[in-house]
Amino acid sequence: MSIVVDRLSHTYHPNTPLETRALRDITFELQRGAWMSVVGHTGSGKSTLVQHLNGLLIPQSGSVVVDGMEVREKSPHLRAVRRKVGLVFQYPEQQLFAESVLEEVAFAPRNWGVPEAEIPGLVQSSLALVGLDGQYLERSPFHLSGGEKRKVAIASVLASAPEYLVLDEPTAGLDSFSRKELVDLLTALKEKGYGILLVTHDLDIALQASDAILILNRGEQVVRDTPRRVIEHLRGDHIPGLSLPDIVTLSAELHDRTGTVPVTWDWRVLAQAIGEMKR
Amino acid sequence: MKFLDNLTFGQYVPSESPIHHLDPRCKIACVLVLLTSIFMVRHTTSFIGWGLLLLVVTSFSRLPLRLVVKTAKPVLILALFTASIHIFFTKGTPVFSLGIITVTREGLRMAAFTALRLLFLVLFASFLTLTTKPMELADGLERLFSPLTRFGFPAHELAMMMTIALRFIPTLLDETDRIMKAQLARGAYFDKGSLWKRLKAFLPVLIPLFIIVFQRAEDLSTAMEARCYRGGKGRTRMHPLTWRTSDTIALLGLSLVTALLLIADRTLLP
Numbered sequence: 092m093s094i095v096v097d098r099l100s101h102t103y104h105p106n107t108p109l110e111t112r113a114l115r116d117i118t119f120e121l122q123r124g125a126w127m128s129v130v131g132h133t134g135s136g137k138s139t140l141v142q143h144l145n146g147l148l149i150p151q152s153g154s155v156v157v158d159g160m161e162v163r164e165k166s167p168h169l170r171a172v173r174r175k176v177g178l179v180f181q182y183p184e185q186q187l188f189a190e191s192v193l194e195e196v197a198f199a200p201r202n203w204g205v206p207e208a209e210i211p212g213l214v215q216s217s218l219a220l221v222g223l224d225g226q227y228l229e230r231s232p233f234h235l236s237g238g239e240k241r242k243v244a245i246a247s248v249l250a251s252a253p254e255y256l257v258l259d260e261p262t263a264g265l266d267s268f269s270r271k272e273l274v275d276l277l278t279a280l281k282e283k284g285y286g287i288l289l290v291t292h293d294l295d296i297a298l299q300a301s302d303a304i305l306i307l308n309r310g311e312q313v314v315r316d317t318p319r320r321v322i323e324h325l326r327g328d329h330i331p332g333l334s335l336p337d338i339v340t341l342s343a344e345l346h347d348r349t350g351t352v353p354v355t356w357d358w359r360v361l362a363q364a365i366g367e368m369k370r
Numbered sequence: 371m372k373f374l375d376n377l378t379f380g381q382y383v384p385s386e387s388p389i390h391h392l393d394p395r396c397k398i399a400c401v402l403v404l405l406t407s408i409f410m411v412r413h414t415t416s417f418i419g420w421g422l423l424l425l426v427v428t429s430f431s432r433l434p435l436r437l438v439v440k441t442a443k444p445v446l447i448l449a450l451f452t453a454s455i456h457i458f459f460t461k462g463t464p465v466f467s468l469g470i471i472t473v474t475r476e477g478l479r480m481a482a483f484t485a486l487r488l489l490f491l492v493l494f495a496s497f498l499t500l501t502t503k504p505m506e507l508a509d510g511l512e513r514l515f516s517p518l519t520r521f522g523f524p525a526h527e528l529a530m531m532m533t534i535a536l537r538f539i540p541t542l543l544d545e546t547d548r549i550m551k552a553q554l555a556r557g558a559y560f561d562k563g564s565l566w567k568r569l570k571a572f573l574p575v576l577i578p579l580f581i582i583v584f585q586r587a588e589d590l591s592t593a594m595e596a597r598c599y600r601g602g603k604g605r606t607r608m609h610p611l612t613w614r615t616s617d618t619i620a621l622l623g624l625s626l627v628t629a630l631l632l633i634a635d636r637t638l639l640p
């Protein structure tokens with residue numbers, strides 16, 4: 092059970108003067124219960140890529156297959172794919188429209204034709220997943236704080252009961268506490284068996300949380316590998332618009348000088364190694 | 371699937387062409403000359419000449435003809451509609467009849483004439499927006515109308531409003547597209563059911579759009595005030611418009627050609 096993307100390419104406004112090549116030959120597989128991060132500079136094609144995963148954009152060449160269902164124009168499976176792959180857009184709080192949180196979160200399941208009797212329970216459990224309790228149900232989504240709005244928006248996608256969750260820069264504009272909360276939430280969802288695809292600028296989060304990282308540069312796939320191998324690649328080959336987290340640079344420098352400190356993105360590992368060095 | 375993907379009527383298409391480099395005031399004047407002349411055409415056959423002129427202008431603009439024609443597509447429907455009214459409701463020598471409907475020779479001629487006139491009007495007018503940046507267009511209009519400020523005509527304010535509106539159209543289309551996609555991802559339908567149902571399905575798009583628009587408008591006015599915007603008086607420009615010899619040549623040349631076409635229309639044709 093996985094999303095399989097094979098040699099996917101996309102060009103906006105083909106054959107016009109505004110032609111822009113946004114993606115070129117992207118290939119990867121995302122399993123359920125796994126976390127992959129997509130990292131790249133602005134305009135590298137991340138948003139274009141994620142819109143292909145649930146059929147909002149149809150592959151111009153190459154293919155996207157979700158649990159055996161190919162995403163094609165007029166495919167009878169298109170809605171099934173959309174339901175399986177929950178997509179949280181950049182600044183999802185901007186899509187809120189209902190008069191109460193309850194109505195907002197109920198929007199998706201109603202669209203999918205979930206019986207009305209099951210909806211309150213589904214709404215409650217989706218809100219619980221993002222850490223919001225019943226007191227929010229009757230409040231207006233417009234009067235919540237930025238972080239709470241974002242949680243409601245994510246809950247409204249979870250309410251479709253998707254099997255994969257694709258998030259386009261969900262941490263943009265959040266403070267570091269909410270950011271950590273969100274990463275923990277996604278990790279918990281991953282353990283529950285969701286396939287997570289996270290688009291982010293933040294290499295730090297990608298390194299700490301993902302099983303695999305895909306790096307995009309001007310629409311092309313530079314590497315797709317485990318965090319450890321991606322670090323090795325990035326140390327050898329600088330990619331414009333991407334800088335390694337300070338802790339990686341520091342530990343790499345120490346590694347080169349001492350030979351005992353490992354290259355790492357985890358401050359605990361680094362602290363441990365430095366502590367042992369002193370002894 | 372991109373929902374608002376087609377090049378829309380009135381969109382600017384960048385290119386390095388002599389026409390793109392003309393002063394916007396020159397282009398506005400040229401379009402006025404063209405439009406009034408087309409209204410003065412009397413014979414359907416003269417449109418052959420205007421068609422040739424259109425090809426010449428297109429080649430000068432270095433835009434593909436296909437693109438120019440594509441922008442006029444929405445008007446084509448209107449042209450067909452007016453043409454069919456003329457075909458069915460003009461009295462004269464019958465060509466053939468079907469039940470109560472009689473098609474006359476005069477009707478066919480009128481239909482061709484009005485459809486062609488409308489089409490050429492739109493095609494020539496579309497060059498103005500295809501080859502002129504919206505900001506330049508607003509600038510040109512402001513300068514053309516500035517003599518009227520003495521009589522209390524708000525030339526600067528109108529141009530500024532137009533600039534802002536034009537500036538926001540692409541952004542609005544992008545936002546609409548983005549919100550529609552976001553709601554589709556949550557299972558919304560936009561293309562099924564009765565008219566009432568479709569209108570209702572649009573609420574989840576319209577409400578967020580309104581909120582974004584008002585937010586943007588407020589941000590913009592704050593940003594403008596923060597940078598001491600206080601109307602047109604004493605404001606200097608980054609790119610002052612300059613009328614060059616090439617503009618004079620273009621305007622005179624075009625006027626000459628249209629005059630010749632009109633003279634041919636009046637004298638050579640019966």
Ligand SMILES: Nc1ncnc2c1ncn2[C@@H]1O[C@H](COP(=O)(O)OP(=O)(O)OP(=O)(O)O)[C@@H](O)[C@H]1O
Nearest residue numbers: 103111112113131132133134135136137138139140
């Ligand atoms: N609707 C569109 N029409 C035309 N070009 C587009 C459109 N959307 C994106 N592009 C172009 O495609 C390229 C990739 O854009 P995309 O939005 O996928 O980048 P991104 O990696 O998500 O960037 P960001 O980090 O800024 O969100 C860019 O060059 C962009 O200008």
Ligand SMILES: [Mg+2]
Nearest residue numbers: 137138181259
């Ligand atoms: Mg993006």
